[in-house]
Amino acid sequence: MKTKLLSLFQKWANWKNILALFALQMLFNLVIMPSASSSDTHDIPILDLQFFYTPQRAYEIISAYTPELRQAAAMTRLTLDIIYPIVYGLMLCLLLVVTFRKAFPKSRFADTSVFVPWIGVLFDYLENFGLATMYLSYPTEFYFLARLTSIFTTLKWTFIGIGFLLALIGAVKLVFVKKKKE
Numbered sequence: 001m002k003t004k005l006l007s008l009f010q011k012w013a014n015w016k017n018i019l020a021l022f023a024l025q026m027l028f029n030l031v032i033m034p035s036a037s038s039s040d041t042h043d044i045p046i047l048d049l050q051f052f053y054t055p056q057r058a059y060e061i062i063s064a065y066t067p068e069l070r071q072a073a074a075m076t077r078l079t080l081d082i083i084y085p086i087v088y089g090l091m092l093c094l095l096l097v098v099t100f101r102k103a104f105p106k107s108r109f110a111d112t113s114v115f116v117p118w119i120g121v122l123f124d125y126l127e128n129f130g131l132a133t134m135y136l137s138y139p140t141e142f143y144f145l146a147r148l149t150s151i152f153t154t155l156k157w158t159f160i161g162i163g164f165l166l167a168l169i170g171a172v173k174l175v176f177v178k179k180k181k182e
Helices: 002-012 015-036 055-064 067-078 080-103 108-113 116-137 143-181
Strands: none
Touching: 002 080, 015 067, 015 080, 055 116, 055 143, 067 080, 067 116, 080 108, 080 116, 080 143, 116 143
């Protein structure tokens, strides 16, 4: 299974696909997600854009939402925010194939590195379900779920960050190795 996925990612990994996915990600970030969750109509923080939050802070933010905003935020987490992680996960995965995997072709970790973004995607999904539950069940407060969801949020950002760091390391190595050969 791992080999089939690696072959598929290798086949798709080119700058044209990466740029197309980047454009789609920007469309999600700047237009689709803000309008779907009505976050462009208020100044209330968005929980899944935080790196970490306490259960108290989570419910402080949720309590500032109107019932309509909570409903919109929950529905966004259960619909569009199921598609969005696939977009950024695939973009980052292909970027890792083009950079890190090419920079370190003999490393065992190079093959494994392309799966790092998918760990972030998994935590994003867990975060989405936790947040949707919190939004929909409010005013009932589930502090354990809020703490767990915050951990999922932190792990999501950590693995996405690691993925970008690995891509940067691969890109730097490719540039310096290419310059050395010239």
